[in-house]
Amino acid sequence: MQKSFKEDKPTLYVVATPIGNLGDISYRAIEVLNDVDIILAEDTRTSGVLLNHYQIKKPMMSYHEFNKEAQENKVIDLLHEGKNLALISDAGTPGISDPGYEIIKAVIDSGFHAVSIPGPSAILAALVISGLIIQPFTFIGFLPRKPSDMKKMIESYQNRKETVIIYESPMRIQKTLNTIYSILGNRNITLSRELTKTFETIIRTTLDKAVSMDHNPKGEYVIIIEGNHNIQTHFDLTIEEHVQEYIKLGHTEKDAMKIVAQERNIKKSEVYKAIKIDS
Known part of the structure; x- marks a missing residue:
């Protein structure tokens, strides 16, 4: 203490x-x-x-x-x-x-x-004026540099309902936005740069428009992304429905079962058993 x-x-x-x-x-x-x-x-x-x-x-x-x-x-x-x-x-x-x-x-x-x-704090300064839901939110920080790791990280948040906050350098902003859009699809987004400075710029737009913009190569960006409000959380789903959600997203049944077990903090055998009973 x-x-x-x-x-x-x-x-x-x-x-x-x-x-x-x-x-x-x-x-x-x-x-x-x-x-x-x-x-x-x-x-x-x-x-x-x-x-x-x-x-x-x-x-x-x-x-x-x-x-x-x-x-x-x-x-x-x-x-x-x-x-x-x-x-x-x-x-x-x-x-x-x-x-x-x-x-x-x-x-x-x-x-x-x-x-x-x-x-x-740049996180809070950008969040409160984003126009997006303020809480709950998840702060990721900088994404992994390796493309495969970045993709995996973004995928892990695609079904989350809370607002997501990411930091990015001006030199990688375009590539990062392209990757986010390819995985999350079109969502509301706010981009903030040079916060509290003379050239403070806040862009409130959508991902499909953000990827086609010319972005200033100066000043780190705070990217604030709207959560996914179009799906149920796993608390609202049966185990079988939860597995089916991931299969619809392109995962194999085996991988879907593994993800569901991790998200529900249960053994994979319990997921398998629940599916067999329901079917």
């Missing part, structure tokens, strides 16, 4: 920073960044712009995807010395499609405090 403000322990503050507009930082975030001993930054040059803007003069330590394992012991050692640290990413909330999870877990496992200083 962590009592963040009742127990005096060295702490790693996980601080959300602006996703574009520097004015979006919170008073509390500025206060914490001024108070800690060291700031862990994904890119010290990028974070330097923010810190200089708010006249925050604290030493920075690099912490990113390619040195996170090497830096972990240093971070834990600093906490053992009684230092308080802040973790920031280039933009938004650390750990959300950015480095952070591993060091946060290591800090917790070592018995120190991890405290969240909430703030900007």
Whole structure:
């Protein structure tokens, strides 16, 4: 049990920073960044712009995807010395499609405090103005780079009813939209880029129109996709009906039974038995 403000322990503050507009930082975030001993930054040059803007003069330590394992012991050692640290990413909330999870877990496992200083998040910023159903939603993050893995990932969400959120780079946006459309068919979609910045652009459209657009090659995209509201969930179906839904989508009976067993968290033999009894 962590009592963040009742127990005096060295702490790693996980601080959300602006996703574009520097004015979006919170008073509390500025206060914490001024108070800690060291700031862990994904890119010290990028974070330097923010810190200089708010006249925050604290030493920075690099912490990113390619040195996170090497830096972990240093971070834990600093906490053992009684230092308080802040973790920031280039933009938004650390750990959300950015480095952070591993060091946060290591800090917790070592018995120190991890405290969240909430703030900007591209996921929520894009979702609340998408015009699509806000909740429930599922955040995937970046899709796998390998085409077969990307296809498999998207297929696993094709029958889900909740809104789905994906991050994508401007260089891969066209290919990703084509793949999504080929699997999910036509749905309402919102594309957001350069959120909170001068060239903020929100495109509320459908997948069939989105794939034929020319997309700006600058600024990461937040893709928000309408859930599938045309099918029943497996809670509404018998086991046999559930299997038939996947067969209709092109799966073999064997594969359909396997998927149904996984989704219902039952043994494949139970699916087989239910089908034989119903037939």
